[in-house]
Every structure is written in C-alpha cells, then in structure tokens.
Amino acid sequence: MLTLEHQSAEDFRDTPYGRQLLSGFRCLLFAPGLEREFRRYLDRQARLAQCLGACLLLAVVGGYLYVERTLFAYSDPRWLLELTVLRLLQMVPGVAVLVITVLHSRVRVIANQLFPLLLVMVGAIAARIDIQYEVVQPEMAFRYGAGLLIVCSFFFLGITFWRALASAAAIILLDLIIASMILSSADMRVHWISVSYYVLLLVIGAVSRYVHEYSQREQFLVRKLLGWVAEHDAMSGLANRRSFDTALKQTLLQARRDRQPVALLLLDLDNFKAYNDNLGHPAGDALIRQFSEVLASFSRRPMDLAARVGGEEFALLLLNCDAQAAQVIAGQVLAALAERAIAHPASAQGPHVTASIGVAAWRHGQSAEQLYQAADAALYHAKQAGKNCYAAA
Numbered sequence: 001m002l003t004l005e006h007q008s009a010e011d012f013r014d015t016p017y018g019r020q021l022l023s024g025f026r027c028l029l030f031a032p033g034l035e036r037e038f039r040r041y042l043d044r045q046a047r048l049a050q051c052l053g054a055c056l057l058l059a060v061v062g063g064y065l066y067v068e069r070t071l072f073a074y075s076d077p078r079w080l081l082e083l084t085v086l087r088l089l090q091m092v093p094g095v096a097v098l099v100i101t102v103l104h105s106r107v108r109v110i111a112n113q114l115f116p117l118l119l120v121m122v123g124a125i126a127a128r129i130d131i132q133y134e135v136v137q138p139e140m141a142f143r144y145g146a147g148l149l150i151v152c153s154f155f156f157l158g159i160t161f162w163r164a165l166a167s168a169a170a171i172i173l174l175d176l177i178i179a180s181m182i183l184s185s186a187d188m189r190v191h192w193i194s195v196s197y198y199v200l201l202l203v204i205g206a207v208s209r210y211v212h213e214y215s216q217r218e219q220f221l222v223r224k225l226l227g228w229v230a231e232h233d234a235m236s237g238l239a240n241r242r243s244f245d246t247a248l249k250q251t252l253l254q255a256r257r258d259r260q261p262v263a264l265l266l267l268d269l270d271n272f273k274a275y276n277d278n279l280g281h282p283a284g285d286a287l288i289r290q291f292s293e294v295l296a297s298f299s300r301r302p303m304d305l306a307a308r309v310g311g312e313e314f315a316l317l318l319l320n321c322d323a324q325a326a327q328v329i330a331g332q333v334l335a336a337l338a339e340r341a342i343a344h345p346a347s348a349q350g351p352h353v354t355a356s357i358g359v360a361a362w363r364h365g366q367s368a369e370q371l372y373q374a375a376d377a378a379l380y381h382a383k384q385a386g387k388n389c390y391a392a393a
C-alpha cells in the first residue's frame with residue numbers, strides 16, 4: 001500500500017524533493033545538490049550541540065590535565081610532559097570549533113568537512129593516552145575517551161552516517177596501530193578487550209544513527225516538499241501568485257540597492273475560453289502546462305522568476321533587464337510559442353495558439369503594485385491591438 005508521502009511524492013515527481021522521495025535513499029545519500037542542502041540543514045540543527053560539545057571537551061580535558069599534573073608531577077615527569085602535549089592537542093579541535101562557529105557561513109561549510117577529522121584526532125589521542133595507562137597504570141585505563149568519541153561521532157554533532165562510520169572506524173584502526181606499536185604481545189591480548197568494546201559501540205552507534213538519519217532525511221524531504229507546495233502552482237509547476245508577490249517586492253528592493261533595472265512581463269493566452277469550449281477543460285489544462293514550459297525556459301538566471309498569476313495569466317520577472325531587452329524577450333516568447341504550433345480550432349488569430357504580452361520596465365520610486373498595474377495596462381493594449389503581440393508600458 002502506498003503511504004501518504006508516496007502519494008504526495010507521486011504528485012510532485014517534477015520537484016527534486018518528490019523525485020528523491022520516490023527513488024528512495026536507503027544508502028543515506030541524496031542527489032548531489034540536495035545532499036549539500038541536507039548537510040547544511042543538519043549543520044544548522046547541530047550548531048548548538050557542536051558548541052556545547054566543544055565547551056564540554058575543553059572542560060573535561062582541562063580537568064583531566066589539571067588532575068594528571070598533580071598525580072604525575074613527581075612520579076613520572078617524562079610521561080607528564082608527553083601527556084600535557086597530548087591533552088593540549090586534544091583541546092585544539094574544541095577551540096577550533098568555537099572559532100568556526102563565529103565565522104562566516106562560507107567558512108563553516110568548508111570547516112564542516114574537517115569536522116570528522118578533528119573528531120578522529122581527539123579519539124586517536126584518547127586511545128593513545130588509554131594505551132599508555134594500560135602500560136604504566138592499568139587501574140587507570142578507563143577506556144572512556146575513545147569510546148565516548150566513537151559514540152559522539154554518530155550523535156549530536158551533525159555528521160552524516162557514512163562520515164560518522166568512517167570516523168569511528170578510523171579511531172578504532174588508529175587505536176590498533178598505536179597499541180601494536182606500544183604494547184607487548186601479552187598486553188596486546190588484553191587490549192583486544194578494549195577493541196571489542198569499541199567495535200560494539202560502533203555497531204550500536206551505527207545502527208541507531210542509520211535509523212535516526214533515515215527519519216531525519218525523510219522529514220527534511222517532506223518539509224521541503226511542503227514549502228515547495230506553498231510556493232508553487234501545482235498544475236504548471238511555476239511559482240504561484242503568493243510567492244510571485246513576495247519575489248516582486250524583494251526583487252525591487254534588490255534593484256533599488258544595486259541600482260539595477262527590472263522588467264515585468266505579463267502574459268495571457270489568447271482566446272483561451274474558446275479553446276476550453278472546443279477541446280474541453282483537460283485540454284485547456286494541458287495547454288497551460290505547455291505554455292508554462294515555454295515560459296520557464298525564459299527564466300534563466302537565479303533571480304528570474306516565471307509565475308502563474310491567474311487562470312491563464314502568467315508573469316515573467318527579470319532582474320537586471322532593461323526595457324529594450326525585455327521587449328526582445330517578449331518577442332522571443334511569442335516566437336517560441338509559435339514554434340510549438342499548438343493547434344487552436346477556434347482562434348481569430350490563426351490556426352495556432354497565441355498569447356499577448358504586456359511589458360513594463362521598473363522606474364525608480366515605482367511600487368510593486370504600480371509596476372504590476374503598468375504591465376497589466378500594457379497587456380490590455382496588446383489585446384486591443386489585435387492579440388498575438390506585445391505592447392510596452
């Protein structure tokens with residue numbers, strides 16, 4: 001039986017979120033663009049935990065260092081010196097994470113790639129210290145450090161499953177390498193108990209993390225899909241009137257700040273009622289979808305927006321586009337529609353579907369409503385001028 005999510009995903013298979021929900025993500029990996037978005041989302045969610053984790057690391061390691069300096073000050077000064085260096089090195093990632101937190105988000109994205117490496121570094125040092133304790137003071141070899149970091153790599157810190165698994169496995173591997181270099185073969189046999197404990201923690205952590213991340217990914221996709229539904233017209237896949245109104249205001253703010261031109265094209269299919277009456281409503285819907293495809297192909301730059309603003313009314317918002325360029329684009333839209341040669345059995349303009357376009361270039365000081373009204377008035381003139389043409393405000 002299909003779940004509700006699957007039915008929604010089926011309806012929205014044209015969106016990256018719907019496609020991903022349908023194709024599944026058992027290996028806990030999305031398509032590249034979506035994967036980057038998910039990692040940013042995970043990082044945002046884990047930011048507080050990362051900071052708290054860094055503070056905890058500094059406090060705990062600092063505490064250990066303080067106690068160890070009083071414990072070994074006279075008994076083993078050489079080991080104390082090495083231990084101090086190791087503890088200070090363990091504290092470096094904590095400081096690094098706190099510094100990264102206050103940095104620009106671009107730096108954070110790069111820094112997050114290094115996050116698992118920092119974790120491995122702290123874990124390997126913890127393993128090294130525990131191994132030394134096994135040699136010099138077996139009663140103090142608690143084996144907490146590396147074990148804790150294996151668990152932490154799977155939880156709280158916003159590291160994805162595969163990276164966490166690689167980090168945890170690297171800590172165990174480094175532990176084995178260091179142990180084989182330091183321990184005698186008799187001690188090594190005892191050390192395998194620590195290794196089996198680490199492996200157990202890895203397995204428990206990996207299984208729990210897999211289940212948790214799977215539902216995190218599902219929630220992420222469903223949430224994104226809901227956002228997409230709120231901003232888009234379900235039939236055409238173009239932006240809906242609500243998100244168009246928001247985008248228009250934002251675009252004008254940006255244009256005012258950067259002193260850039262803005263153009264608005266309002267487009268209306270000609271004789272659409274007659275098309276519906278002759279071929280039926282479903283054919284009318286199919287025409288809306290075909291015209292939307294044509295229009296979407298003219299929304300080429302990141303700030304361009306193609307929207308369905310009414311039944312058979314559309315808008316094309318173009319930032320950094322002046323009046324002249326906008327008229328060229330209006331002509332190209334009409335040509336692209338003519339090229340499709342979609343038969344219209346009841347059009348006074350000819351055998352094929354046509355459209356009319358109103359073009360308005362934004363004037364400084366003009367509000368979003370005034371720009372829209374100007375484009376609407378131009379569209380009215382295009383209709384009056386015999387349709388299948390564009391008119392400029």
Ligand SMILES: Nc1nc2c(ncn2[C@@H]2O[C@H](COP(=O)(O)OP(=O)(O)OP(=O)(O)O)[C@@H](O)[C@H]2O)c(=O)[nH]1
Binds near residue numbers: 270272281387
């Ligand atoms: N199939 C379909 N028809 C729609 C939809 N939304 C609006 N319409 C129809 O679009 C038609 C618009 O008719 P009019 O406003 O008279 O426009 P027109 O026939 O294109 O006339 P001109 O614009 O002057 O060329 C109406 O018959 C609406 O029922 C829709 O989502 N699907």
